[in-house]
Amino acid sequence: MGAASTLSVSKGITATLESVADWLSLIAAFLAAACIVALTGLILAEIVVALLARFIPAVPSGIGIGWEYSAYLMGGAFLLGSGMTLRAGQQIRVELLLRARNGRYARYLEIASALLGSVITVFLAITLVQFTYRTFLSGEVSQDSFTPLWIPQVGLSIGATVLALQMIVRTIISLTSGQLDRPELGAATQIEG
Numbered sequence: 001m002g003a004a005s006t007l008s009v010s011k012g013i014t015a016t017l018e019s020v021a022d023w024l025s026l027i028a029a030f031l032a033a034a035c036i037v038a039l040t041g042l043i044l045a046e047i048v049v050a051l052l053a054r055f056i057p058a059v060p061s062g063i064g065i066g067w068e069y070s071a072y073l074m075g076g077a078f079l080l081g082s083g084m085t086l087r088a089g090q091q092i093r094v095e096l097l098l099r100a101r102n103g104r105y106a107r108y109l110e111i112a113s114a115l116l117g118s119v120i121t122v123f124l125a126i127t128l129v130q131f132t133y134r135t136f137l138s139g140e141v142s143q144d145s146f147t148p149l150w151i152p153q154v155g156l157s158i159g160a161t162v163l164a165l166q167m168i169v170r171t172i173i174s175l176t177s178g179q180l181d182r183p184e185l186g187a188a189t190q191i192e193g
Helices: 003-055 066-088 095-103 106-138 150-175 187-192
Strands: none
Touching (some): 003 066, 003 150, 106 150
16 A cells, blocks of 8 residues: 555545544534523523512422523533534634744644643543443432433533544644634634624
8 A cells, every 4th residue: 555545545534533523513512502592491481480489479489400400501511512612613722822933833732732632631521421320320319309410411421522522633633734623613603604
């Protein structure tokens, strides 16, 4: 097998990995949006119940699971949306370092940050998956709502896994001098366009 053939196979594998990571990130982003919609509905329900409680004494002043489920939904929205945010290039970055010396060291900084990010996010994903699995096996439930805790933890585990996959793909792309960001995938791009 020649060098050109090996390079072609390598680019094909990288492109496939990018496509899979982007597809999974898109699904996770839709789940994140569903979490935001559910969170908004829960907050509106909490407001309506509190308003009714002022006029009808029999109505409780709040929804008992409101705070707990709000935290679950917010955590899920954050982690489930992080993979697509990274791929779209909408994460918070220190552009000052990347632009130093007219961007001469930008690629090296991208490689270093992607490698470090990969290590951290893979560790986070493995830890969250293990934690979720242990919670599932133990049958642990919430004290307030008796919700099995593995259910909200699954969303966090999926989000962290998708983010780790995107970070690994980012590392590969930065090493092969490919296009790191796909701004057209970002929500801000869709809203502005």
